[in-house]
Amino acid sequence: xxxxxxxxxxxxxxxxxxxxxxxxxxxxxxxxxxxxxxxxxxxxxxxxxxxxxxxxxxxxxxxxxxxxxxxxxxxxxxxxxxxxxxxxxxxxxxxxxxxxxxxxxxxxxxxxxxxxxxxxxxxxxxxxxxxxxxxxxxxxxxxxxxxxxxxxxxxxxxxxxxxxxxxxxxxxxxxxxxxxxxxxxxxxxxxxxxxxxxxxxxxxxxxxxxxxxxxxxxxxxxxxxxxxxxxxxxxxxxxxxxxxxxxxxxxxxxxxxxxxxxxxxxxxxxxxxxxxxxxxxxxxxxxxxxxxxxxxxxxxxxxxxxxxxxxxxxxx
Ligand SMILES: *[C@@H]1O[C@H](CO)[C@@H](O)[C@H](O)[C@H]1NC(C)=O
Ligand SMILES: *[C@@H]1O[C@H](CO)[C@@H](O)[C@H](O)[C@H]1NC(C)=O
Ligand SMILES: *[C@@H]1O[C@H](CO)[C@@H](O)[C@H](O)[C@H]1NC(C)=O
Ligand SMILES: *[C@@H]1O[C@H](CO)[C@@H](O)[C@H](O)[C@H]1NC(C)=O
Ligand SMILES: *[C@@H]1O[C@H](CO)[C@@H](O)[C@H](O)[C@H]1NC(C)=O
Ligand SMILES: *[C@@H]1O[C@H](CO)[C@@H](O)[C@H](O)[C@H]1NC(C)=O
Ligand SMILES: *[C@@H]1O[C@H](CO)[C@@H](O)[C@H](O)[C@H]1NC(C)=O
Numbered sequence: 001x002x003x004x005x006x007x008x009x010x011x012x013x014x015x016x017x018x019x020x021x022x023x024x025x026x027x028x029x030x031x032x033x034x035x036x037x038x039x040x041x042x043x044x045x046x047x048x049x050x051x052x053x054x055x056x057x058x059x060x061x062x063x064x065x066x067x068x069x070x071x072x073x074x075x076x077x078x079x080x081x082x083x084x085x086x087x088x089x090x091x092x093x094x095x096x097x098x099x100x101x102x103x104x105x106x107x108x109x110x111x112x113x114x115x116x117x118x119x120x121x122x123x124x125x126x127x128x129x130x131x132x133x134x135x136x137x138x139x140x141x142x143x144x145x146x147x148x149x150x151x152x153x154x155x156x157x158x159x160x161x162x163x164x165x166x167x168x169x170x171x172x173x174x175x176x177x178x179x180x181x182x183x184x185x186x187x188x189x190x191x192x193x194x195x196x197x198x199x200x201x202x203x204x205x206x207x208x209x210x211x212x213x214x215x216x217x218x219x220x221x222x223x224x225x226x227x228x229x230x231x232x233x234x235x236x237x238x239x240x241x242x243x244x245x246x247x248x249x250x251x252x253x254x255x256x257x258x259x260x261x262x263x264x265x266x267x268x269x270x271x272x273x274x275x276x277x278x279x280x281x282x283x284x285x286x287x288x289x290x291x292x293x294x295x296x297x298x299x300x301x302x303x304x305x306x307x308x309x310x311x312x313x314x315x316x
Pocket of ligand 2: 082083206208
């Protein structure tokens, strides 16, 4: 065959398979390993969105000890599972995105975010306003831009004098930005309303390992010996450590209400944060700030077995 002929064949094949509405996206999601690595009825994020999700949750031990706590944060079983993992995946998605669905693990029959009844032991997704939520029926992949969605979550001085920690977690959104996604079972491929499919599982690491890497990076960026005053070993539940964590990440200015917009550039840079978050995926060796991969192939996933590539061969 002539070169011209070969080229022609290649072009035709590529043209036939490339649907311009499809795109491969790399996403991260946090959950209990036994719930499976495929995000069916789950939320996930791009890298900056994952940094935001994690940074917000650092405040929980302080928040959840007060009367101002929000149950949607404090009862989120995904965050507290002792076998929590972070999975890095590639999904092929239809980019005609829909509304972002708030998907959460239903622990006891009541969804902590909406108060709606849900099936215990399964993931449950709600759509609509926070105040008037309903179970999602959409099939599109949901997408939310953090900079836009959290733009109105600004902290006031009235809030600051009773719950200063609320300012720390809201200001983080303006620093990280990022995207959150939701992938519902109704849109899974193959299927009549197919909008997304798993392409690959790149790496799964334990949340504990990732936390250690991230906490080390933040402690090393502390230039005012803030953490030294808290004592060692680190106690991630203490107000001292949590306060130092946000002060190092956001800079002192970033901990206040209505911060001068320049606070986005004080504290740690977004590049340094992203570096700390990606190390566990880029390296296996703890000496490099890496995390060993978790072998998820042998885990029995209650509702994911038939969705994982190669799983049909090992489940019989
Ligand atoms: C996504 O990646 C898979 C595996 O590399 C590839 O087969 C597929 O064509 C890609 N999809 C798009 C839309 O690029
Ligand atoms: C992760 O850390 C938590 C809290 O320290 C602990 O309860 C849990 O057993 C650890 N999980 C693993 C898999 O090491
Ligand atoms: C179930 O969880 C919800 C939300 O976290 C909580 O408000 C409720 O009290 C719990 N119900 C029971 C029966 O434990
Ligand atoms: C934020 O507030 C503005 C002004 O009230 C409003 O137009 C906008 O829709 C709000 N954004 C969100 C995401 O709620
Ligand atoms: C989110 O929206 C903001 C404001 O419109 C835009 O500047 C930013 O690029 C968007 N972020 C992403 C990740 O698309
Ligand atoms: C697919 O979408 C159509 C139209 O929204 C709906 O009637 C149908 O029930 C959906 N099928 C599945 C399997 O979700
Ligand atoms: C960590 O801090 C919390 C909150 O101050 C405290 O209750 C707990 O006892 C501390 N843990 C250790 C091991 O010191």
